Amino acid sequence: MDTTRNTLSISEALYHLIVMMLTLGQGVHSMPVPTDVPMCTASETAQYKLTFFGKWSHAAFPKQYPFYRPPAQWSNLIGVTHSSDYHMWQRNDFASNGVREFAEKGEAWTLMKEVEEAGERIQSVYGILSAPAVGGGTGQMKTEFEVFARHSYLSFIVHLVPSPDWFVGVDSIDLCDGDQWKENVLLELFPYDAGTDSGFTFSSPNFETIPQDKITQITSSFPNHPANSFYYPRLKHLPPIGKVMLTKIKKTNQIISLPVEPTDSNQLPTGNEIEDTLINTPLDCEVSVWSPWGLCKSKCGDSGLQHRTRYIIMHPANNGLACPLLEEERKCFQDNCL
Structure with a gap:
């Protein structure tokens, strides 16, 4: 616009x-x-x-x-x-x-x-x-x-x-x-x-x-x-x-004024009527749901490992909660092993 x-x-x-x-x-x-x-x-x-x-x-x-x-x-x-x-x-x-x-x-x-x-x-x-x-x-x-x-x-x-x-x-x-x-x-x-x-x-x-x-x-x-x-x-x-x-x-003879023209800078000046402390809103990390477990990597008859992952949707800010682990693994055994 x-x-x-x-x-x-x-x-x-x-x-x-x-x-x-x-x-x-x-x-x-x-x-x-x-x-x-x-x-x-x-x-x-x-x-x-x-x-x-x-x-x-x-x-x-x-x-x-x-x-x-x-x-x-x-x-x-x-x-x-x-x-x-x-x-x-x-x-x-x-x-x-x-x-x-x-x-x-x-x-x-x-x-x-x-x-x-x-x-x-x-x-x-x-x-x-x-x-x-x-x-x-x-x-x-x-x-x-x-x-x-x-x-x-x-x-x-x-x-x-x-x-x-x-x-x-x-x-x-x-x-x-x-x-x-x-x-x-x-x-x-x-x-x-x-x-x-x-x-x-x-x-x-x-x-x-x-x-x-x-x-x-x-x-x-x-x-x-x-x-x-x-x-x-x-x-x-x-x-x-x-x-x-x-x-x-103070009252003047003017009934209503036209808009005050904007200045070169729109940033809040120092010493204005409203003085606020800086607000820092904590934003926690947001992650996706886990993916399905991957294939079991092992030899027939032996236990192996399989993995699943998730990704970051929103990174933390202003001391929000850090992101959790993005990858997990677990022991597994191959199905239909010959």
């Missing part, structure tokens, strides 16, 4: 959609808000800076880590500010066609159309935000956005590249607390499966899930299959594969 070309074309389309959504957000009338959720009573709008930190490193996720064709990276971030009666995506619910296309291919056209239609139909969407793609597993992207009392929620999604239909994101985080806006919010991100592709590994070929499954969180033991790229049975929990910092900033 040509990440740079896709990012530029998507950003251009997002610019026009943002203008449309801002016009929509300013022109709609208030609708009744569900009474079973806390009401935001903040009198003024608030602006936030969103910083996404990729934590998808070989040390933290050594199993089948994609180094090339393509290497580990992140798609652009697509987000929405909205009211409580809208969801871009939800855990344990079916992905929309727009979420499906974005989770599988990083294509945002259908997803943006769905957001636009939701804003027109139920007047629940205020604005769209985006941030440029990150060309490595570890790196960052930034953008800014605005919220107000009627639309105090934030949702977003980022596609893992490469992957079958895996993504990270947030569903409906409320940035309002009563009549006050939250100053800082730190969110740890874990991978989700969109339920539309049945691949187990980062580089699995396209294999459509029929019938479609619901969106589920990927864990160290689910899917419970050793071929799964996130299968680490020794871990109780996966380390976060990403983090997001939301920081309230």
Whole structure:
């Protein structure tokens, strides 16, 4: 996938959609808000800076880590500010066609159309935000956005590249607390499966899930299959594969900003807001099943030896369990010896 070309074309389309959504957000009338959720009573709008930190490193996720064709990276971030009666995506619910296309291919056209239609139909969407793609597993992207009392929620999604239909994101985080806006919010991100592709590994070929499954969180033991790229049975929990910092900033006359342009280097700078100790996830050696026993090598009437072998599927990393013996022998006697 040509990440740079896709990012530029998507950003251009997002610019026009943002203008449309801002016009929509300013022109709609208030609708009744569900009474079973806390009401935001903040009198003024608030602006936030969103910083996404990729934590998808070989040390933290050594199993089948994609180094090339393509290497580990992140798609652009697509987000929405909205009211409580809208969801871009939800855990344990079916992905929309727009979420499906974005989770599988990083294509945002259908997803943006769905957001636009939701804003027109139920007047629940205020604005769209985006941030440029990150060309490595570890790196960052930034953008800014605005919220107000009627639309105090934030949702977003980022596609893992490469992957079958895996993504990270947030569903409906409320940035309002009563009549006050939250100053800082730190969110740890874990991978989700969109339920539309049945691949187990980062580089699995396209294999459509029929019938479609619901969106589920990927864990160290689910899917419970050793071929799964996130299968680490020794871990109780996966380390976060990403983090997001939301920081309230001084209000300006600008309603929403365009994505912050990527810098020359996507590597995390020293002294940034999130300081983590280096995570080294142990990866145990994985071997195949034993081959059948070979022929018995002996003279008639004498005992001999026969052998069987197995091979290494996954070499250990980060002090994981070493590989066991790859060859065994046992005594035998020839059958049908004349």
